[in-house]
Structure formats: structure tokens, C-alpha cells
Amino acid sequence: MKIDFANLKKAHLEHKAEVEEAVLRICRNANYIMGDEVESLEQELAEFTNSKYAITCSSGSSALLLALMALDLKAGDEVITTPFTFIATAEMIALLGIKPVFVDISLEDYNLDCDLVKNAITPKTKAILAVSLYGQPPNIEKLEQICKKENLKLIIDGAQSFGSEFHQKKDSSLGTIATTSFFPAKPLGCYGDGGAVFTQEESLAKKIASLRLHGQKVRYIHQYIGIGGRLDAIQAAILRIKLRSFAQDIARRNQVAKTYDKYLRGSNVILPKVLEGRKSVFAQYTIRTQKREALQEKLKQNGIPSAIHYPLGLHLQECFANLGYKKGDFPNTELASAEVLSLPMNPYLSESEIKTIAQVILDKGE
Known part of the structure; x- marks a missing residue:
């Protein structure tokens, strides 16, 4: 697959x-x-x-x-x-x-x-x-x-x-x-x-x-x-x-997210949360894990792509060095940068595909 x-x-x-x-x-x-x-x-x-x-x-x-x-x-x-x-x-x-x-950001919604x-x-x-x-x-x-x-x-x-x-x-x-x-x-x-x-x-x-x-x-x-x-x-x-069919795409993206939630509930990863009064279009389905590198490698070995959005806060980017920020200034940003991992997300993901992804994550070593 x-x-x-x-x-x-x-x-x-x-x-x-x-x-x-x-x-x-x-x-x-x-x-x-x-x-x-x-x-x-x-x-x-x-x-x-x-x-x-x-x-x-x-x-x-x-x-x-x-x-x-x-x-x-x-x-x-x-x-x-x-x-x-x-x-x-x-x-x-x-x-x-x-x-x-x-x-800095809130870790509830990033x-x-x-x-x-x-x-x-x-x-x-x-x-x-x-x-x-x-x-x-x-x-x-x-x-x-x-x-x-x-x-x-x-x-x-x-x-x-x-x-x-x-x-x-x-x-x-x-x-x-x-x-x-x-x-x-x-x-x-x-x-x-x-x-x-x-x-x-x-x-x-x-x-x-x-x-x-x-x-x-x-x-x-x-x-x-x-x-x-x-x-x-x-x-x-x-x-x-x-x-013309974008409303349907949004509904499908939300269904994909709900299916991820169903299969990943109880795992050691932190799932994304949609806060009260908000509707997400789930451009990404982004989890957090302290063992990101190992999990990303395991996903790769099983033919599952993933991405990191984003690996380094802007305050630590070389191009913004003139602003004078340093490591530790924005702890939530730095924590998220070290732990976030985006899983496949599109309106066409099937339940069996999501289940396969979840099984890899739920396997020991997550």
C-alpha cells in the first residue's frame, strides 16, 4: 500500500x-x-x-x-x-x-x-x-x-x-x-x-x-x-x-481527522485539538511526540510519508538574528518545533490507510 x-x-x-x-x-x-x-x-x-x-x-x-x-x-x-x-x-x-x-504560542492550538x-x-x-x-x-x-x-x-x-x-x-x-x-x-x-x-x-x-x-x-x-x-x-x-466542491472537501478532511482520532486515541502521541467555537479545515493533521525522529523513521520504513511543520522557530532563524532573540525566549514554540509531526492528510485517505498509519504509530517505539 x-x-x-x-x-x-x-x-x-x-x-x-x-x-x-x-x-x-x-x-x-x-x-x-x-x-x-x-x-x-x-x-x-x-x-x-x-x-x-x-x-x-x-x-x-x-x-x-x-x-x-x-x-x-x-x-x-x-x-x-x-x-x-x-x-x-x-x-x-x-x-x-x-x-x-x-x-509565543499556545500548545492547545499552536x-x-x-x-x-x-x-x-x-x-x-x-x-x-x-x-x-x-x-x-x-x-x-x-x-x-x-x-x-x-x-x-x-x-x-x-x-x-x-x-x-x-x-x-x-x-x-x-x-x-x-x-x-x-x-x-x-x-x-x-x-x-x-x-x-x-x-x-x-x-x-x-x-x-x-x-x-x-x-x-x-x-x-x-x-x-x-x-x-x-x-x-x-x-x-x-x-x-x-x-464548487470545496465544502465537500472540508467535510472529508474533518472526517479523516476524526478517523485518525479514533484509531490514535490511547496512544502516547498528543493529538490535534479543535477548540470550541472553531472549525478547522485540517491543512495538516499534526501530532506531537517526544520520539519524533524514531517515529518518522519507522513511518518511512513502512512507506508512510510525514513532514515537520516546523522544525525551527523563526526567532532562531539566521535571517532574523538581528532581532536579538535567543534559545529559551519562546518555550512553547521550541517544544512544538522539537515534537510536531504531520501525518498524511487529504480528502481521499481511506479508513484502511488511516488504520495502517495508526498501527505503525501504536506499535512499540512510538
């Missing part, structure tokens, strides 16, 4: 006829950038998330960059964020000369510990950039309360969580601005790079749309310094097709 981690081939087969017809249609029309497909996708994304505005872009990283630029954050400003995430979260902050200020955020706020703090890690939103209500009291902006990095919910509201519809990624392995993935930015504010939406196109106001007339961050029509067409 060969178990696939993300199973992108099966995802393609599920939509094969529609996708291949759409790609051929776009090639024949030779309308590759922006256009009707992108406009239609943006309307459908806004409708799905209950956001007033959805602006597509070239990647999840571009989405974060556009969000920060739209809020007029400048060099010397500070943005509070998590050290336990993919580097793009803090990388886009630093790219603009803004200072990332890290706050997201920002909201109770620690207040202590990191200074007169230079302009925003909080919170990540919905592994597909589950942080405590957005608490973060919004902090932002309102301290006059800060809230950006939700939903690169892993498109379709997730906090108190029955899509996380893309919350915060000042929310972002997501459509990287192929994401819950809603395209066939290359892609992303989107969401907001309820018209002025921000217009600015983001302009920044995405080199700050252009009308053709060749530029209001802002922007980026080339457009989504191509082929990716938009693929996303439109996959979005």
Missing part, C-alpha cells in the same frame, strides 16, 4: 475533464492574465467567505505583502506575530523594513497565545499578524478586542485555513484584512502559485487591487509603489472549478 501525503494526482482526477477543458479554452482564447476568469473567481471567493471584497494575487506571500502595504506600515513600525509558522509570515514584515515582534500579546505592545506597534495554523483560526475575538483597545490593525494569515470558521464566520471575513494561499497542497489549491486578500473595507480593497498591479490607478498611471502580483487566468479557472 502506497500512501500519498497530499494526493494531488487524485485531486486532479476528480476534476480532470472540467480542468483540462478550461485550460484548453483559455489557451485558445490566449487571455492569460486577469480577465473574466479572475473577476468571476473574486466574486465567488467573496460570496463563499461572506467578505465584501476578495482580491486575488500571485501567491500567499504576495497576499501578506499587499496587506501590509495597504495599511501604510513603514520601516520602523512593529508588527506582533508568531514565531511558529512558515517564514513568509514574518519575512513579508521584514521585507518592508518593519520589525517582527514575536509572541496559534498566538493571546494572553501574552498585550505585553509585547509598544508605541511602535501598528498591527497584529495572526496565523491560523494547521487550518484552525486563533482566538480572533480576543485579538480583535486587543486591537480595538490599542488602536491596532488585525491581519489574519489564513494561508493554511481557507474555509475555516471562528464562531460560524469564515476566518477570511474577519480582521482588518485576511489573506490566504492557493499553493497546490493547500486545502483549496491551484496548479501553481496563487493567493487572495479579503477585506470588508472598500478603500482597502481598491488600494490592494492597485498595489497588485504596480500601484496603477489607470493604465500606465501609477498612484502607489506596488508589485506585480496578479493571478493568471488558468489558475483562476482551476480554482473556480474546485471551489
Whole structure:
């Protein structure tokens, strides 16, 4: 039995006829950038998330960059964020000369510990950039309360969580601005790079749309310094097709997670927990174990892929050495980095495959 981690081939087969017809249609029309497909996708994304505005872009990283630029954050400003995430979260902050200020995570959901955020706020703090890690939103209500009291902006990095919910509201519809990624392995993935930015504010939406196109106001007339961050029509067409059945994919991912829970209950590994009032899209099914290296090797020997999301906190990455953080500053991040292990997660995992994975984990030496 060969178990696939993300199973992108099966995802393609599920939509094969529609996708291949759409790609051929776009090639024949030779309308590759922006256009009707992108406009239609943006309307459908806004409708799905209950956001007033959805602006597509070239990647999840571009989405974060556009969000920060739209809020007029400048060099010397500070943005509070998590050290336990993919580097793009803090990388886009630093790219603009803004200072990332890290706050440790909660081990319950691996997201920002909201109770620690207040202590990191200074007169230079302009925003909080919170990540919905592994597909589950942080405590957005608490973060919004902090932002309102301290006059800060809230950006939700939903690169892993498109379709997730906090108190029955899509996380893309919350915060000042929310972002997501459509990287192929994401819950809603395209066939290359892609992303989107969401907001309820018209002025921000217009600015983001302009920044995405080199700050252009009308053709060749530029209001802002922007980026080339457009989504191509082929990716938009693929996303439109996959979005139609995405609610079913979310349900299947949650069923896969429940099946993992059933077979791994009683093991020595720590299982992921979805907190009250939240709905996860399970971008990853990530366990924790003190014997990660041995377990990962055992899984490999049995033909089962796994991944570590993430092996080193951002505060200890060489590229952020100038921030002056040291080992021990964020104990929960460092503990998670040493113990987390992501198991295969996709909507197509069968119960027998999950049972096989669980049996390897439950075997002695876990």
C-alpha cells in the first residue's frame, strides 16, 4: 500500500475533464492574465467567505505583502506575530523594513497565545499578524478586542485555513484584512502559485487591487509603489472549478481527522485539538511526540510519508538574528518545533490507510 501525503494526482482526477477543458479554452482564447476568469473567481471567493471584497494575487506571500502595504506600515513600525509558522509570515514584515515582534504560542492550538500579546505592545506597534495554523483560526475575538483597545490593525494569515470558521464566520471575513494561499497542497489549491486578500473595507480593497498591479490607478498611471502580483487566468479557472466542491472537501478532511482520532486515541502521541467555537479545515493533521525522529523513521520504513511543520522557530532563524532573540525566549514554540509531526492528510485517505498509519504509530517505539 502506497500512501500519498497530499494526493494531488487524485485531486486532479476528480476534476480532470472540467480542468483540462478550461485550460484548453483559455489557451485558445490566449487571455492569460486577469480577465473574466479572475473577476468571476473574486466574486465567488467573496460570496463563499461572506467578505465584501476578495482580491486575488500571485501567491500567499504576495497576499501578506499587499496587506501590509495597504495599511501604510513603514520601516520602523512593529508588527506582533508568531514565531511558529512558515517564514513568509514574518519575512513579508521584514521585507518592508518593519520589525517582527514575536509572541509565543499556545500548545492547545499552536496559534498566538493571546494572553501574552498585550505585553509585547509598544508605541511602535501598528498591527497584529495572526496565523491560523494547521487550518484552525486563533482566538480572533480576543485579538480583535486587543486591537480595538490599542488602536491596532488585525491581519489574519489564513494561508493554511481557507474555509475555516471562528464562531460560524469564515476566518477570511474577519480582521482588518485576511489573506490566504492557493499553493497546490493547500486545502483549496491551484496548479501553481496563487493567493487572495479579503477585506470588508472598500478603500482597502481598491488600494490592494492597485498595489497588485504596480500601484496603477489607470493604465500606465501609477498612484502607489506596488508589485506585480496578479493571478493568471488558468489558475483562476482551476480554482473556480474546485471551489464548487470545496465544502465537500472540508467535510472529508474533518472526517479523516476524526478517523485518525479514533484509531490514535490511547496512544502516547498528543493529538490535534479543535477548540470550541472553531472549525478547522485540517491543512495538516499534526501530532506531537517526544520520539519524533524514531517515529518518522519507522513511518518511512513502512512507506508512510510525514513532514515537520516546523522544525525551527523563526526567532532562531539566521535571517532574523538581528532581532536579538535567543534559545529559551519562546518555550512553547521550541517544544512544538522539537515534537510536531504531520501525518498524511487529504480528502481521499481511506479508513484502511488511516488504520495502517495508526498501527505503525501504536506499535512499540512510538
